[in-house]
Amino acid sequence: MASNSLTGQGRWPQSDSLRSGFGLIGSADTATGGRWLAMAGGTALGVLGLRRSGWGGAMLALGGAGLFAAGALGLRPFGGRALRAAPDPGGWRSHDLASRRRSLTPERTQAVVTIASEPGTVFRFWRNFANLPKLMPQLERVDVLSATESRWIAISGGKPGSEAVNWRCVLDRVDEDRLLTWHTVGETALPHRASLMLTPAPGDRGTEVRLTLVYRIPATEVAARLGVTPEAQAEEALRRLKQRVETGELATIDRQPRGSGSGNGAGNGTFREAME
């Protein structure tokens, strides 16, 4: 990394909340960007309008003022989602699609990742459902009951004291190294079906892995019972699958050292003092 010039006062907006830590370009950022765009565009149009004479100029100025106001007030001059509702930072690109369909049931979530490995390796790992708790931390275990049946036991619903959710799954389709589909059977609070589709990526780039989850209840209800939204569940599962298959471990910063954060350290020189 390189940098050697440093004289400056401005800085990126800092935030107490790491989730919104990116300030301008972070979380709600298409939206925030849209606001700035509207305000900047509005100013430009306004100036242009005021410079011109006649009706055209007046209309331009008026339009500019409107655009600026829309940006400043957080309306949606360029469309997009509600400006203040930040999407989950883990959002995948299919979210728009998912949220547009929110009113319909069943709700369908899809995540996709490319894994630098043969389809067979990926398929075999997933095919053994007992492996799935390694990919979905919300699962306590999966008991394989027969060639097609399994029982999934979730860690108690994401909230302390809440009851653990269980369900039974049946495999419908096993298309070796290409497709796996399964669905829940019997009484369950989380009725759903799912599929894992594997396609060789072009040019020796590995395997494209697509996980689809179709819940028959709203995502909010899934999140309440499972402690995770279907989107986050699918995305996290594929991220972990990729890491497991490619590297044999999960990247982590667990248990690593850090300072107290309060600044009450060993009391040696501090940078503030040093700068004074």
Next chain:
Amino acid sequence: MKALCWNGTNDLRVERVPDPVLVNPHDVIVRVALSSVCGSDLHLIDGYVPTMRPGDIIGHEFLGEIVEKGPEVRYLNRGDRVITISVIGCGHCGHCRHGESSLCDNSNPNPDYARTAYGHCGAGIFGYSHAFGGYAGSHAEYVRVPYADFNAVRVPDGVSDEKALFVSDAVPTGYMAADMAGIEPGDVVAVWGCGGVGQMAIRSAYLLGAERVIGIDRFPDRLRAAQMKAGAETLDYSRVDIFDALQAMTGGRGPDVCIDAVGMEADSASNPVEDLYDRARQAVGLQTDRPAVLRQMIESCRKGGTLSIVGVYGGLIDRFPMGAAMNKGLTFRMGQQNGQRYAERLFEHIRKGELDPSYLLTHRMPLEEGPQGYRMFKEKTGDCLRVVFAPQG
């Protein structure tokens, strides 16, 4: 152990923290012998890079000895003297396999921040904010190194600690800047920024066949080092108009290759209006980075030339002369360093005496003096090119 922790904007403190432990099977623990400051640390300290958390240990350029290793580490042993590449790769994903380890898919355990801001997430970096993984840094007595077989490189016998240290970050960053630019014999290369990375970019440009290299800075000691140690012709941007000077030096063509070794906190001493504009917009959050160097490079570069960017940028820039770049047919290459790809080659250059990065080390201090060391580096007093901490005393 002792560690230098970030506690808020411009608030660094030496603290006592727990020792790191092996977590994953491919980890090693390195006892740090030397750990260098880097210009990009200043962006963290100054608060320009978001997602720092109070208590984070900073530092990413280091050399040390392996004291513990995980059960699946194959090529390294306890007692090995190693440098660690500052940008962490997993060694297995498509990017790592293709020598682009700074784009590693797997080494960042917190991909959401970067994915939200950038569309995709890059590799983890030691001590470089939670957007880059949140890994504990090297300004400490011990560091945990993940995927060690890929990221830690044994230092060849006969290469001193001082010569080897900067192969962790500054040397491969400078080398990559020159390598990406596809330098051809006869090329004139201009390098903005004569700090550690700029110095290494100058040397590397010569190693890769440049005919002339021009170093640009405003600090006399850095310009002197660029001239005396790296062999560059130099320009002081606070005294001359860079565009005019570069055209005059290149027969009106402009440099074939322009390298940015400055990044987001660039200033435009020669153009106070532009400087004020950039600083004002940055201060109110309308742009995150100051693009003074980029504008100058685009304007100065020869038609059809290449811009190679290794100075760190974080977010958005304003008044980017896209028209000039497009109509001049410029090529842009950029990125964090892929040191894993270059380390062996660089040690070979060092062993043969073709490259000696040790002159970057101008000040050596115990870790307890970390805050003072960073002050010196930030204010560029005492002809300071790089301060290096020796945490073992």
